[in-house]
Amino acid sequence: MTVPGRVLVVGAGLVGTSVGLGLRPGGTDVLLADASPTVAAVAADLGAGRLPAGGVHLGSGSGTDDGTDLDGPPGPVREGDEPDLVVVAAPPDVTAGLVVRALRRYPRAVVTDVASTKEGVVRRVLAAAGEDAARYVGGHPMAGRERSGPMAARGDLFVGRPWVLTPVPGTSPEAVDLVRTTAGRLGAVVVELDPASHDEAVALVSHLPQVAASLVAARLVGAPGQAVGLAGQGLRDVTRIAASDPVLWAQILAGNAVPLARQLRLLREDLDRALAALEAVAAAGAPGLPGASDPAASGGPAGSPTGAPVGALARLVAEGNAGRATVPGKHGDAPAVWATVPVLVPDRPGALASLIGTIGEVGVNIEDLRIEHSPGRLTGVTEVAVLPAERDRLVRELRERGWSVPD
Ligand SMILES: NC(=O)c1ccc[n+]([C@@H]2O[C@H](COP(=O)([O-])OP(=O)(O)OC[C@H]3O[C@@H](n4cnc5c(N)ncnc54)[C@H](O)[C@@H]3O)[C@@H](O)[C@H]2O)c1
Ligand SMILES: O=C(O)C(=O)C[C@]1(C(=O)O)C=C[C@@H](O)C=C1
Structure with missing residues (x-):
């Protein structure tokens, strides 16, 4: 198993900064580069890595030999700045170009990317990179957020999430191993697909x-x-x-x-x-x-919707139930069917923390937590998801401790 000592992240937005934040605690030396120097500086301030000496020059064509000028000549670059792994975490339309330039710039490094679509990116890299393409491993972490930029990043973003690798015939097995290990260090579950x-x-x-x-x-x-x-x-x-x-x-x-x-x-x-x-x-x-067809005529109880069209609506919702039940739970486990315990939580500072503390004292693991906001109300409903076998005991223990748990 190979572990990268130094990783260069190209594109320090949501995903790139999350990669840096996730790798740093394990001792990885993370270098950050972004088309926007401000974004790179913010990511560094957040603790996701360091800026290469001499600043960041991406695609400038200036030939500045500072380790992150992807247009610069191939290595060796400034000592201490040559990465073992380059993670391109930039928008999809510039990803293939950045991968190819990183492969040329760092002849010993493995290069991966995180773009959300893979066939087009992989095809373009293979067409442009020649034999360097053996060091490229396409990748896609199935984790993200609806927000962009380094401020939305989280070091635990990838924990328990699938991370797809898309090696092709000709990809070096050592390169795949390095990216697999890195994704594993971020807590992700690696899946290989074409x-x-x-x-x-x-x-x-x-x-x-x-x-x-x-x-x-x-x-x-x-x-x-x-x-x-x-x-x-x-x-x-x-x-x-x-x-x-x-x-x-x-x-x-x-x-x-x-x-x-x-x-x-x-x-x-x-x-x-x-x-x-x-x-x-x-x-x-x-x-x-008024005007409704006689329910008795279609065999249903008075006042209830009946007949084939209503059956079709029920089928539609039931098919949704079946689809929803296939969605995996935490850590890529089998579909999770948790029991939900609703608790009324007063709208004041510390109330939620107190509820979580109580559940901890009782010794029940919280699988998920959802807070129903009711602006202007004195209480809100917090739905605590737990293993079904724990549900009744949690309800009893919470009530005994004075929490309001509706039936
Ligand atoms: N957002 C998600 O939920 C999510 C999840 C998984 C994968 N992805 C993929 O990750 C990649 C990054 O997405 P994001 O959500 O982090 O976006 P983001 O906008 O938060 O970050 C992208 C960063 O790339 C920088 N950038 C743009 N052009 C560049 C260039 N030529 N060189 C260097 N940096 C450049 C931008 O300045 C920006 O800081 C995309 O390819 C996306 O498809 C996104
Ligand atoms: O949770 C979210 O906000 C996401 O949309 C993340 C999500 C997804 O799961 O669809 C979105 C796009 C990425 O390519 C990978 C992950």
Whole structure:
């Protein structure tokens, strides 16, 4: 197992700074470079690494021999600045170019990237890098946030998350090993896939959800304030990633156009099914209202919605249940089915910390935690997710300690 002693991160935004923050505590010497010197300086201030002596010169063509001038001559570079591994964490449209320049600049280094689509990047690197391409390993951590830049970075961003590597025939096994070890040090779970299979997979699990979230959130623009003011947790859950960077995501979606279009066509068929069912319900008259068809005639209890269109709606939601149950839990485990314990928490400083402390005293592990914000209210509901076997004991212990736990 090889471990990189020195890592150069090119692109010190959300992902690059998170890589630095995650590697530094293990003793890795991390160098930071960014097209924006201010971004690189902020990332260094946050503790993600150090700036190479002489400043940062990326793509300037100036030939400054300071270790991060990717247009400079091949190494040796300034002593203490030659990396074992270069992680390109820049936007997808400049990734392949930066990878190729890093391979030329550092003839002994392994180079990887984190771009969200892989086939186009890998193809461009193979076409331009010649035999240097053996030292390139395509990569993609399946972890991120809806915010960009170093200030949003977190050292534990990759813990328990899949990190896809896309080596091709000709990739050096030593290079794969180095990147695998580095991702492992960041707490990620490495998965190897060919670039096309990766792109197919992320079209479904990452790019389709982004488009769906953006489209749902866009419906809110211009909606009556009264309607938006009623929003509960459902809308927040579905639209979190709609706050993502439009320029970055335009590149990601365009870089995976064919697989994503395939997924969207399938979604359109499902939308058409939902529409047809709703239109059929409407045509029959809303149940329980004047003009509604006689429920008894269709075999249902009085006042309840009945019939094939309603069955189609239930099927739609049930299919969603089945899909949701396939989503893995923490650390890439099998799908997690946790029990939820709702607790009323007073809206005052320290109340949540006190609840968490109590649960710790009771000896129950918190698998997940969700806080329902109720601005202006004196209490909020905190949903504590625990293993099902622990649920009843936690409810009992919390009530005994004076916490309000609704049934
Ligand atoms: N945001 C996510 O959730 C996420 C998750 C996994 C992978 N990714 C991928 O990671 C990469 C970076 O995304 P991010 O979210 O960290 O974006 P970001 O905007 O936070 O950071 C990108 C950084 O790259 C810098 N940059 C731009 N052009 C450059 C160049 N030519 N040379 C050096 N630096 C340059 C920018 O100044 C910026 O600081 C993208 O390829 C993205 O597809 C993103
Ligand atoms: O959690 C988020 O905010 C993300 O969208 C992260 C997410 C994803 O899971 O789809 C988004 C894009 C990246 O390429 C990898 C991860």
